[in-house]
Amino acid sequence: MLYINGDIITMNAERHIIANGALLVRDNRIADIGKTSALVKAYPSEPTTDLGGKLVIPGLIDTHVHLAQSLLRGCADDKSLITWLCERVWVLQGCFEGDDGYAAARLCIAEMMKSGTTTFLEAMCADRYNFDRVAQAVEESGIRACIGKIVMDVGTYATQSPFSMHPGLIETREQSLLGTLAAREKWHGKANDRIHVWFGSRTPGGVSVQLFKEMTQLSRERGIRITMHCAEVEADKQYFRQGKSMTSF
Ligand SMILES: [Zn+2]
Incomplete structure (x- = not known):
């Protein structure tokens, strides 16, 4: 043609x-x-x-997507980020079940493709969204995706200890780190290499020092890429000022 x-x-x-x-x-x-x-x-x-x-134009690349939140637009537009997450968005995401994650992925992918996006990076795919079904949504659509499987072992937000993720989203080292390795084994390079599986480490305070070390070591040994939220709120800066620096790993 x-x-x-x-x-x-x-x-x-x-x-x-x-x-x-x-x-x-x-x-x-x-x-x-x-x-x-x-x-x-x-x-x-x-x-x-x-x-x-x-x-x-060439296909656009969206480097930071939360597929699950496509279903939650407008649920708390008047809130600051941490309150928005802890009191509304994570509560709703923490109650995802069945094919909610798959439906959210299909909606988000359809919107991206309609606006010219041909590749995206999912920042934090939680177990609750069903990684296999999210990957299937990518496979079926024809889009390219790097899917960051969430890596975490702390449920609080940076220095904001009173705030925490909804229990339905909190994962352990075994679920999140080892879960990423299992998901990678199954999906990395699949769909004609359109699907890549990354570590989606949560936030500065959402991963313990020990887990950061383990993740970065695996990243180096196996060439697994990492995406994470680094400095999106003031509390993140306070966390780094306490002497914890990502570069030390
Ligand atoms: Zn984000």
Whole structure:
């Protein structure tokens, strides 16, 4: 198929933008690219789709997604982050059951794909969302995903000891760290390498020093990537000022 009459943002090394450009797609891959006039001449028998002057851009990459929260929009918009999480959002997420996580993943993925996102990083996939079903949602959709399986062993939030995650979300080292290894064994590289499994370490205060050490050692030994929330609230800065630094691991 030859897609014609689009303005193509190539993002190549020279940052070329091709006005009134065309793309030749063969076997699911871009086989040629250039001016519409040139490609129509070069491939005269190719069927065409007229893009009508639309922009053609590379797929977007969303580097921080919480799939589960797609079902919870608007539930506590007037709250500060920690209160928002501890009093509303985590309470609801902590009550996910059955295929709630799968439904949330499908909704979130559909919205990402509709807006041009072709790859995303899930920051913290909890056991409660059912990792297998979330991975299946990725597999079925055609999107690419790095799924950070939550790694944690502390339920409180940074220095905010009165606040805690909902019990339904709290996981142990065995569930979270070893669970990531099991999920990775099953899913990493699957769906034609569209699915990658990462460590999704929770927050600065959500992982004990011992668990951070164990996780980073496994990361180095096995090449497992890590994503985590680092400095999203003032309490995180206070936590780091107590002398606990991620660089020490
Ligand atoms: Zn986040």
